[in-house]
Amino acid sequence: MSKQRLVIIGNGMAPGRLLEHLFEAAPDAYDVTIFNAEPRVNYDRIMLSPVLSGEKTFEDIIIHGDAWYEGHGITLHRGEKVTGIDREARIVTGASGITAAYDKLVIATGSSPFIIPVPGHKLPGVLAYRDLDDVDGMLRAADRGGRAVVIGGGLLGLEAAAGLKSRGMDVTVLHLMPTLMERQLDPAAGYLLQKELESRGIEVRCGANTKAILGEREVEGVELEDGTIIDASLVVMAVGIRPAVDLAREAGLEVGRGIQTDFAMRTSDPDIFSVGECAEVDGRVYGLVAPLYQMAKVAAEHLSGVSEAAFTHAETPTKLKVTGINLYSVGDFGDGPDREDVVLRDAARGSYRRVILQDNRVIGAVLYGDVADGMWYNELLKSGEDVSKMRDTLIFGQAHQGGGVAADPLAAVANLSDDAEICGCNGICKGKIVQAINEKGLTSLGEVRAHTKASASCGTCTGLVEAVMALTLGDTFAKKAEGMCGCTDLGHGEVRRLIKAQGLKSIPAVMQELEWKSSHGCAKCRPALNYYLLSDWPGEYKDDQQSRFINERVHANIQKDGTYSVVPRMWGGMTSSDELRAIADVVDKFAIPDVKVTGGQRIDLLGVKKADLPAVWADLNAAGLVSGHAYAKGLRTVKTCVGSTWCRFGTQDSTGLGIKLEKFLWGSWTPAKVKLAVTGCPRNCAEATCKDIGVICVESGYEIVYGGAAGLHIQGTTKLGTVATEEEVIEIAAAMTQMYREQGFYLERIYKWADRVGYDTVKAAILDDLESRRAYYERFVLSQKFSQSDPWSERVSGVDKHEFKPLAVFGEDLAPATAKVEPAE
Numbered sequence: 001m002s003k004q005r006l007v008i009i010g011n012g013m014a015p016g017r018l019l020e021h022l023f024e025a026a027p028d029a030y031d032v033t034i035f036n037a038e039p040r041v042n043y044d045r046i047m048l049s050p051v052l053s054g055e056k057t058f059e060d061i062i063i064h065g066d067a068w069y070e071g072h073g074i075t076l077h078r079g080e081k082v083t084g085i086d087r088e089a090r091i092v093t094g095a096s097g098i099t100a101a102y103d104k105l106v107i108a109t110g111s112s113p114f115i116i117p118v119p120g121h122k123l124p125g126v127l128a129y130r131d132l133d134d135v136d137g138m139l140r141a142a143d144r145g146g147r148a149v150v151i152g153g154g155l156l157g158l159e160a161a162a163g164l165k166s167r168g169m170d171v172t173v174l175h176l177m178p179t180l181m182e183r184q185l186d187p188a189a190g191y192l193l194q195k196e197l198e199s200r201g202i203e204v205r206c207g208a209n210t211k212a213i214l215g216e217r218e219v220e221g222v223e224l225e226d227g228t229i230i231d232a233s234l235v236v237m238a239v240g241i242r243p244a245v246d247l248a249r250e251a252g253l254e255v256g257r258g259i260q261t262d263f264a265m266r267t268s269d270p271d272i273f274s275v276g277e278c279a280e281v282d283g284r285v286y287g288l289v290a291p292l293y294q295m296a297k298v299a300a301e302h303l304s305g306v307s308e309a310a311f312t313h314a315e316t317p318t319k320l321k322v323t324g325i326n327l328y329s330v331g332d333f334g335d336g337p338d339r340e341d342v343v344l345r346d347a348a349r350g351s352y353r354r355v356i357l358q359d360n361r362v363i364g365a366v367l368y369g370d371v372a373d374g375m376w377y378n379e380l381l382k383s384g385e386d387v388s389k390m391r392d393t394l395i396f397g398q399a400h401q402g403g404g405v406a407a408d409p410l411a412a413v414a415n416l417s418d419d420a421e422i423c424g425c426n427g428i429c430k431g432k433i434v435q436a437i438n439e440k441g442l443t444s445l446g447e448v449r450a451h452t453k454a455s456a457s458c459g460t461c462t463g464l465v466e467a468v469m470a471l472t473l474g475d476t477f478a479k480k481a482e483g484m485c486g487c488t489d490l491g492h493g494e495v496r497r498l499i500k501a502q503g504l505k506s507i508p509a510v511m512q513e514l515e516w517k518s519s520h521g522c523a524k525c526r527p528a529l530n531y532y533l534l535s536d537w538p539g540e541y542k543d544d545q546q547s548r549f550i551n552e553r554v555h556a557n558i559q560k561d562g563t564y565s566v567v568p569r570m571w572g573g574m575t576s577s578d579e580l581r582a583i584a585d586v587v588d589k590f591a592i593p594d595v596k597v598t599g600g601q602r603i604d605l606l607g608v609k610k611a612d613l614p615a616v617w618a619d620l621n622a623a624g625l626v627s628g629h630a631y632a633k634g635l636r637t638v639k640t641c642v643g644s645t646w647c648r649f650g651t652q653d654s655t656g657l658g659i660k661l662e663k664f665l666w667g668s669w670t671p672a673k674v675k676l677a678v679t680g681c682p683r684n685c686a687e688a689t690c691k692d693i694g695v696i697c698v699e700s701g702y703e704i705v706y707g708g709a710a711g712l713h714i715q716g717t718t719k720l721g722t723v724a725t726e727e728e729v730i731e732i733a734a735a736m737t738q739m740y741r742e743q744g745f746y747l748e749r750i751y752k753w754a755d756r757v758g759y760d761t762v763k764a765a766i767l768d769d770l771e772s773r774r775a776y777y778e779r780f781v782l783s784q785k786f787s788q789s790d791p792w793s794e795r796v797s798g799v800d801k802h803e804f805k806p807l808a809v810f811g812e813d814l815a816p817a818t819a820k821v822e823p824a825e
């Protein structure tokens, strides 16, 4: 049967989900063409706020990368706005004249942000908050500093305000109504929210009516109706959205507030569907993803031939994605004569909760501070259960029902029924997560996200999903979720995320803001924090020597007798008579007892006295030899075979490429050591298939493999892909190293990181998506700017002189018994 033609207008979250369902149900039914006014692939718009605040990058929030479109044979016209639909001829036309004929059409044009038409609203520096271009504009403004005025104290406005504040701007929020987020929060919770924002240095003016935006050539300020003038270098308008219906209206479809559809998401033309924020079903339009995803599922079922599915309205809870501010509201909380309020305030804990009852049934809930029971109230709301029996304890939450369950969040989750919705965005219930964990043997959050989509959209239910995992997996999960050390309950991932999100740039700042339980940290967390800060703030954060183990402090490996091993770098394992002569002279001069060739093709001078180290390095430096970083969590060695220069099987210059890679990659710190190898043909003499990153030269180019291990744990590498040129190999190796640098947990080797985040994720970001690869590559190059200096010559010229004075540091010379001893490789 020949395929039908499906054309989609708009490439946002709703049609993206529609296609996922469609390809699952009927993979061969349609040839798909998408027109998208935005010049990019489909991304998680919800997560723009974490991109603005620096918590995530654009690459992190891509839903479907290039490879996905290619794999499904989709034609994606990026940056091509559809300007007309000819329903007679069944053809759509884009702004540049591109046309596409359809059998079925989906209109998913989303919404347009509303801009208040006050004088000055068109000045440069006035932005909406809707897409990545808006975020880029805000980031450019934040780089210049100054004050941002955010007009609109709703969900988007407050997320923008918090993001801009964390980027270093002064921020004022103007809100017309007397309290913030009045559509989602009652005045009491709105007040608490305002207090919290003010304590973070964000100025909030409620009851503020904007009269004009001031400025000659660009924004200079905002004038309020009461005459107040506020200086501003950026104005963000977040005052609401309007469904984008013009195209549909011009095509003669029935349009109300949105494009009107039946419960199957079909418009007034039976061959045209509409999903997303632009669609109006049963008189309602929506602005949160949960109902849009339901529309997507329903439309996909009809497009694939199942015809019973129907859209049903459900209340969607609201949460604010500002780190450290917890609020949850669902349902109806307006006052009314037949309604009853139950309220609990805990001023000391900054916590407030209110449950609204009608006929002994929950019809709404507002929680601020402690929101753990939000899901439970939502469940009660959805089920319509009569709560009169628990009326006295209802407000204390689920843990206090039935008298038996302890006040324990895990117990609360355990008590939820299988039908309880855990992930509101994706409509995933507890039973479905448990079933996926059990049936598919899932053990990590990443796996649960990949298989069920739970917590994959706005991420605010991550804690709940983890609780379900902990309950289902028991100890296996508990171990994984442990804090990074006794000083904190936060895991490495959480700490890394918060360092970025909160812009923490020193170890004391991390400990203060993330509420460390110890005053100065410990030997486990300090080196990890030092690494995370170095990796996240290149050029800004200054390495803290006191947070390093002895080997990294003295740039040599301590041995069991208290002496050190010194390994000069030999690029790609090549050396020369001059270098060997210089090494021999050093060995004689300092009476170094042993000289050994390492497994990584380097020469190891063993038994050097600590006090001799600077002099040994000075002599080696004089011969052009630099540190081989045999002690570092960074690039150690690139092992090579002789390749096409000498070997009759060699297909490429493996030695030359190995040298280039080593010269490019040395310097930046990584979570754990990194070892590479380049081998001239698949005979693999340089053992590339057990390295962190390996290159196998073949006739057609270079096969790149990664994630190998050959220590206590043995693991062969996984193939990333084959490329044609040395330049691509270098770019990919650098990009992958950077991705690992940004995501890896301290001491986690590449294979463990890749196992955790998923080999497909790494491949998608580094091989398939050129834009993403380039971005990682560029961040790596930036880091190298601050990292490629030889530590030996620095010490020779006097840096950290105290480290090498004999007998000066008594405890350290006793170090063999206590220090971390690393073998040189």
Ligand SMILES: Cc1cc2nc3c(=O)[nH]c(=O)nc-3n(C[C@H](O)[C@H](O)[C@H](O)COP(=O)(O)OP(=O)(O)OC[C@H]3O[C@@H](n4cnc5c(N)ncnc54)[C@H](O)[C@@H]3O)c2cc1C
Pocket: 009, 010, 011, 012, 013, 014, 015, 035, 036, 037, 038, 045, 046, 047, 048, 049, 080, 081, 082, 083, 108, 109, 110, 111, 129, 130, 131, 156, 159, 244, 247, 275, 276, 277, 278, 286, 287, 288, 289, 290, 292, 319, 321, 425, 458
């Ligand atoms: C900053 C921010 C934070 C948010 N946070 C949350 C949250 O926490 N929870 C939540 O549930 N929701 C949140 N939302 C809302 C959510 O992102 C949207 O509801 C959802 O993305 C809408 O999806 P959609 O597919 O309908 O439209 P969109 O994602 O808006 O996509 C529409 C696409 O169609 C394109 N388009 C429009 N007209 C044309 C045309 N004529 N031709 C071609 N292409 C066209 C547009 O360029 C756009 O790319 C947030 C939104 C923003 C902006």
Ligand code: SF4
Pocket: 641, 642, 643, 644, 647, 648, 649, 650, 651, 654, 679, 680, 681, 682, 683, 684, 685, 686
């Ligand atoms: S890997 Fe191949 S090219 Fe390299 S030395 Fe071995 S046989 Fe020769």
Ligand code: SF4
Pocket: 823, 824
């Ligand atoms: S850790 Fe030490 S003893 Fe063990 S294999 Fe390595 S060098 Fe040899």
